[in-house]
Amino acid sequence: MKFNQILPLLIVFISFSSIFAQDTGKVNVGFESNSQYYVDDAVTGDFTEEDNFRSNNYLKADYTINKFTFGLQAEGFAPQAILNYSPNLDKDVAVATYFANYKSKKIDATLGYFYEQFGSGLILRSWEDRQLGINNALRGAKISYYPTNKLKITALYGKHRVGFKVSEGEIFGFDTNYDASSENNTLQFGLSYVGRYHNTKDVYLADALTDKRFENLTNAFSGRINYAKNNIYANIEGIWKSKDAVVELGTVYSDKLFYGNALLLEMGYSKKGIGFTTTMRRIENMNFYSDRQTQGNTFNEQIVNFVPALTRQQDYSLANIYVYQAQPKLSFNPLVKAGEIGLQWDLYYKLKKGTKLGGKYGTKIALNFSNWYGLDSDYNRDFKRMHTKFFAFGERYFTDITLEVRKKLNKKNKMIFSYINSYYNKTYVEETHGIIKSNILAVEWSHKFENKKSLRAEAQHLWTKEDKKNWMAATTEFNFNSHISMFVGDMYNYGNDDTDKRSHYYNVGGSYAKNKTRIALSYGRQRGGLLCVGGVCRVVSPATGFSMSINTAF
Amino acid sequence: MLYLPQYYLFNRNKKYKTNTIMRKNALFLFVLFVGFTAFAQKTIPNLTLKNLQGKSVSLTELSKDKTLVFSFWATWCGPCVNELDAIAEQYEDLQDEKGFELIAVSVDDSRTKARVKPLVNGKDWDYQVLLDTNQEFKRKMNISTVPFVMIVKNGKIVYSHSGYTPGSEEELVEKFVEFKK
Numbered sequence: 001m002k003f004n005q006i007l008p009l010l011i012v013f014i015s016f017s018s019i020f021a022q023d024t025g026k027v028n029v030g031f032e033s034n035s036q037y038y039v040d041d042a043v044t045g046d047f048t049e050e051d052n053f054r055s056n057n058y059l060k061a062d063y064t065i066n067k068f069t070f071g072l073q074a075e076g077f078a079p080q081a082i083l084n085y086s087p088n089l090d091k092d093v094a095v096a097t098y099f100a101n102y103k104s105k106k107i108d109a110t111l112g113y114f115y116e117q118f119g120s121g122l123i124l125r126s127w128e129d130r131q132l133g134i135n136n137a138l139r140g141a142k143i144s145y146y147p148t149n150k151l152k153i154t155a156l157y158g159k160h161r162v163g164f165k166v167s168e169g170e171i172f173g174f175d176t177n178y179d180a181s182s183e184n185n186t187l188q189f190g191l192s193y194v195g196r197y198h199n200t201k202d203v204y205l206a207d208a209l210t211d212k213r214f215e216n217l218t219n220a221f222s223g224r225i226n227y228a229k230n231n232i233y234a235n236i237e238g239i240w241k242s243k244d245a246v247v248e249l250g251t252v253y254s255d256k257l258f259y260g261n262a263l264l265l266e267m268g269y270s271k272k273g274i275g276f277t278t279t280m281r282r283i284e285n286m287n288f289y290s291d292r293q294t295q296g297n298t299f300n301e302q303i304v305n306f307v308p309a310l311t312r313q314q315d316y317s318l319a320n321i322y323v324y325q326a327q328p329k330l331s332f333n334p335l336v337k338a339g340e341i342g343l344q345w346d347l348y349y350k351l352k353k354g355t356k357l358g359g360k361y362g363t364k365i366a367l368n369f370s371n372w373y374g375l376d377s378d379y380n381r382d383f384k385r386m387h388t389k390f391f392a393f394g395e396r397y398f399t400d401i402t403l404e405v406r407k408k409l410n411k412k413n414k415m416i417f418s419y420i421n422s423y424y425n426k427t428y429v430e431e432t433h434g435i436i437k438s439n440i441l442a443v444e445w446s447h448k449f450e451n452k453k454s455l456r457a458e459a460q461h462l463w464t465k466e467d468k469k470n471w472m473a474a475t476t477e478f479n480f481n482s483h484i485s486m487f488v489g490d491m492y493n494y495g496n497d498d499t500d501k502r503s504h505y506y507n508v509g510g511s512y513a514k515n516k517t518r519i520a521l522s523y524g525r526q527r528g529g530l531l532c533v534g535g536v537c538r539v540v541s542p543a544t545g546f547s548m549s550i551n552t553a554f
Numbered sequence: 555m556l557y558l559p560q561y562y563l564f565n566r567n568k569k570y571k572t573n574t575i576m577r578k579n580a581l582f583l584f585v586l587f588v589g590f591t592a593f594a595q596k597t598i599p600n601l602t603l604k605n606l607q608g609k610s611v612s613l614t615e616l617s618k619d620k621t622l623v624f625s626f627w628a629t630w631c632g633p634c635v636n637e638l639d640a641i642a643e644q645y646e647d648l649q650d651e652k653g654f655e656l657i658a659v660s661v662d663d664s665r666t667k668a669r670v671k672p673l674v675n676g677k678d679w680d681y682q683v684l685l686d687t688n689q690e691f692k693r694k695m696n697i698s699t700v701p702f703v704m705i706v707k708n709g710k711i712v713y714s715h716s717g718y719t720p721g722s723e724e725e726l727v728e729k730f731v732e733f734k735k
Contacts, residue, residue, distance in 0.1 A: 026597050030696025060696060064599075103600070117688040120664035127663075127688055130698065149610075179608075186608035228608060233671070266668045275672025308665030313630035346669050348676020361643065364677055406639070414636075414720070446636070446720045454720035482715065482722035511717070518699070518716045551716070553696035 025065030029554040032058045032130060034547070036082050041544035043503045044525055051079045052545075056089075058130060072098040073113075075164075084540050085133045086299035088163025096164060097137050108144040113137040116156060118175045118192040121306035122262050122286070123222040123239050126160070132531070132538045134300045137161045138171060152177045160290040160302045167302050169198035169290030186228035194220045196304060198292055203252050213255050214245045220260075220288065220305075235266040241288065246384060247295040248333050256384040258330055260285035262307075275348040279310055284339035284375055284388055285330035296329065298539055310344045312368040312402050314420070316442045317491055318462040318473050322424035323530055324372065324398040325537050332381050334431055338388045340397065342372035361408040368402040374428060399423040416444040426467070438464035452481045470495025486510040491527065509547075516553040522546070596711035599694040603659070603684040606671050611684060613691070616657070617706045621734040623656040623726065625681075626692060626702040629669045630662070634701040635677075637718040641726075642679050652731055658683045661692050661700055705733050 035055040038047040055078055062071035076093040077085070099112030115137055118124040128135045140158025147153070156173040159166035172195035180187045196218045224237035241260035246253045261284050268277035289295045290302040307328045314320055327340040347367040351358035376392035379385060400422045408414045420440040427433050442460040449455070455478050462471040475489035491505040509522025528542035598617050602610045616622070625641075627634035638658060641648070648654035658681040660670045667687055674683055686692055695704070697716070703726055704714035712733045715726065 028596075028599075028694065028696055030698070032698050062694065115688060115690070115693070117664075120667075121688075122664075125664075125688070128693070181608060188608065226608065235668075268668065268672055270672045270675035272675060273678050275674070275676035277668050277672045279668050306664065308663070310665065313666060315630065315632040346672055348672050350676060350678050362678075364639070366673075366676070408643070448721045452721050452725065456720065479719035479721070482717075482719055482725050485717070485719055513715065513717045516696070516714045516716065551698045 025063055027064075027554075028062045030058075030060045031550070031552050033550045034082065034130070035549070036543075036545055036547050038083070038543055038545040041525065043505075044528075044542040044544045047543070047545075049083075054080050054082045056082050056085065056130070057093075067102055067104050069101040069103070070099070071101075081133075083543060084298075084538060086163060086301055088165070088299075088301065089133070091164050094164050096135070097139075097161065106146050108146075110142045113139050113161065114142045114156070114158070116142060116154070116173070117306075118154075118173065118194065119190055119222055119224045119237050120264060122237060122264060122283075123192050123220050123305055124171075124173055124175075124194045125303075125306035127306075132300060134303075135161055136301070136303050139166050140171075150179045160304075162301050167290040169196055169292075169302065171196055171290060171304065184229070186226060186233070188226040190222075190224045190226075192222045194222075194288075194304065196220075196288065196290060198290065200254070203254070203292055205252050205254050214243065214257055218242050218244045218288075231271045232269050233267070235264075237264040238262070239286070241286065244285075245292065246330060246332070247287075247292055248331050250293055250295075252292050253384065258285050258386065260288070260330075262286050262328075270348075273350045273352070275346070277346045278343060280343040281310055282339070282341045282375070282390075283307060283326070283328045286328035286339065287330075300538065309372075310342070311370040311372070311398065311400050312344075312346075314402070316418065316440070316458070316460050316473075317475075317489075318460045318471050319418075319420050319440050319442070321462070321471070321527075321529065322422060322426075322436050322438060323537065324370075324400070324424065325429060325530070327372075327374065327397060327428070330386065332379070332384050332386075335428060336377075336379055336381060336386075337374060337428070338377045338379075338386055338394075339375040340372055341375055341391075341393060342370065342397075344368070344370040359407070360410075364406040366402075366404040366406075368400070370398070370400045372396075372398045395425065395428055396423065397425045397428050412448045414446045416442075418442040418444075434467055436464055436466045438462055438466075452479075454479045468493055468496050468501070483514050484510070484512055489524075516551075518549075518551045520547075520549045598706055598709050598711065599691065601691055601694065603686055603691060605685070606674065606683050611682075614709060617709045619708060620655070621653075621705065621707045621730065623654070623730060624659055624704050624706060625656055626659045626661055626686075626695075626697055626700045628660060628662045628700055629666045629673050631700050633718040635673075636720070637701050637703075637723060638679060638681070639677065640720070640723045642677065642681075645680050648727060652727065653734060654727060654730055656681050659686050659691060660684070661686050661689050663687060663689070705730055707733055 037053045040046040057076040060073040062069055073096050075096040077089045078092040081089045097113035099110050099114060101110045115126045126136045126138050138158025138160060142156040144152060144154040154175040158171055174193040176191050178189045197216055199216050220239060220241040222239040226235045239262040243257040243259055246256040263282045265280045286307055287295050288304040290304060294302045307326045309324045309326045311324045327337060330338050349365045351363040353362040357363060373396050374394035375388050376394035377386050377388040403419045405417045422438050424436045426436055440462045444458040446456040457476045460473040471491060471493050473491040477487040479485045488508045494502055496502045505525045505527045507522055507524030511520035523546050525544045526540060528540060530537040531540045598613050600614050602612050605611050627638060660683060662670055701718045702716045704711050713729050
């Protein structure tokens with residue numbers, strides 16, 4: 001019997017035996033199922049792969065007794081995982097993660113799979129996002145110790161989860177946080193270390209190379225300070241990563257070694273009725289994967305650190321066609337890139353009630369601006385040499401201005417107006433070609449009827465002279481009560497130069513929610529492209545079909 | 555660029571078909587599942603989260619001897635913001651008249667965390683806000699999508715609801731009053 005079969009059994013044994021004990025403990029169970037039935041379609045094409053019906057299922061159970069928690073997550077991908085999920089998710093039903101945790105006032109220790117984040121995550125983050133197919137939990141051990149309530153020390157060791165196996169690379173982590181805050185201000189310090197050990201003999205090198213000059217162990221160090229007083233706050237974080245080989249399209253160049261680094265600065269001012277924040281970041285060669293060869297993989301597997309795009313996360317469908325992704329990598333082919341530099345501003349403001357612009361209920365305004373460039377550098381492409389400048393803006397990658405105005409008209413009606421202007425450098429962001437400048441206008445209206453019924457309708461339009469040209473979209477949602485909801489929506493690429501490609505991407509569906517259970521059904525066309533959540537993206541293929549999702553918890 | 559590295563070509567098409575081991579596994583999981591649900595209890599986990607002032611707040615202590623609403627939200631989630639906006643409009647009255655208290659748990663990760671404080675202030679929300687940056691609280695409660703609200707009485711979860719539709723805040727208040735008794 002293997003180790004990973006023993007632990008679940010141990011958990012079962014302990015949990016069942018405890019039924020007879022006096023303290024029966026607490027249990028949390030959650031279940032999620034997402035299924036698709038793909039059909040042939042004139043626009044998205046025939047479904048030519050095996051298994052029209054596909055399903056991703058997750059069952060998670062935690063059991064807490066006294067200071068101990070035992071948990072496991074079983075996953076099933078039967079008969080196969082939904083399109084565009086990793087081929088490593090290849091089992092019908094199996095235990096995917098499990099853990100045993102002990103937690104007291106001074107100690108928090110975990111054996112098995114765990115999640116963790118150091119600082120902002122730029123040096124280490126392991127987390128789960130089922131929609132994106134991300135689960136980079138570490139399998140190993142983690143211990144946090146609190147000598148005083150001002151100090152926290154964490155040490156960890158683990159291997160990243162890859163499907164139902166673990167990575168060949170190993171991760172060592174050490175993190176310390178000290179809180180020197182007083183009554184009326186916040187002052188916190190943090191220091192972290194992350195080591196990635198990946199044996200060079202497991203690496204397929206570029207053809208001409210036999211000499212492995214890089215180290216098995218790559219070291220990264222980071223430091224951070226958080227400060228807040230009265231209405232202002234400022235956070236700074238810096239990271240340095242030791243020399244590591246350049247990886248291009250899965251090929252490791254063992255003789256081309258570069259350092260990596262990152263600097264993140266956040267400042268803000270806020271008080272009642274107004275909030276302003278600015279975020280600046282410079283990242284250079286910050287791709288960091290457990291297994292070097294998986295760098296930049298589509299499935300976001302084996303990611304050590306979290307480098308999100310620092311732009312506004314848009315919620316309208318047309319505003320999610322040209323989505324920026326952070327550019328941490330250093331490469332010479334197919335394009336020369338060294339990293340990214342830029343900033344983001346956010347302003348939230350409430351126009352007071354009773355004023356001319358505020359009206360009876362007040363008007364809420366949100367303004368966002370983000371601007372990102374490639375790092376400028378001197379380089380020699382043939383010899384793969386690069387010298388970056390600290391503060392120099394290269395190619396412009398992305399600019400985005402969003403203005404949102406929320407207005408309550410009366411007790412029954414609310415409106416939201418949004419305007420987005422964006423510049424998207426597809427050549428660099430997606431490594432294909434084109435620069436897309438676009439304008440989007442979206443209007444949303446919600447209306448409350450008697451008897452808890454409500455209606456929400458949105459209309460959007462995207463103007464652009466590039467790529468697939470203009471789009472329009474509309475969605476209507478009718479809520480019978482807080483439990484039952486129906487929607488119908490369409491995105492129409494009416495401006496496409498190729499009249500055959502002037503497609504409708506319609507969707508119709510409904511959902512039922514009660515207590516912790518939610519069931520949603522829909523039928524429609526999915527536009528191929530990037531699906532992004534939290535600054536991380538997954539490629540989705542164009543497809544048509546039925547979707548069903550069930551979430552429940554006990 | 556997103557592409558399929560060579561590494562994946564080695565692992566492709568290795569699809570294991572259902573066999574006896576799988577069925578055994580499935581049966582085992584089913585038994586486990588039933589075993590667990592048989593004595594499931596709904597309580598709030600013993601976690602400590604940071605508030606907007608950077609101070610640590612223990613969930614167990616927070617919900618001791620009172621009735622509270624926890625609302626899981628994110629700055630990028632339209633319906634979440636709509637829900638909290640709708641409650642904010644009448645929050646003062648609800649607090650005074652009904653003893654209503656809402657804790658807004660932000661599940662924003664480091665991408666959008668910096669936006670939480672200015673948004674809360676800019677919108678003039680009076681809620682206590684907790685930061686669940688790596689989603690430990692959300693994961694422990696098995697919440698897969700936001701918005702998600704739950705009413706907690708003396709540390710026990712007595713009501714929960716996922717999703718927001720205009721007007722469902724009224725039902726939340728009704729339920730709160732019902733459970734607070």
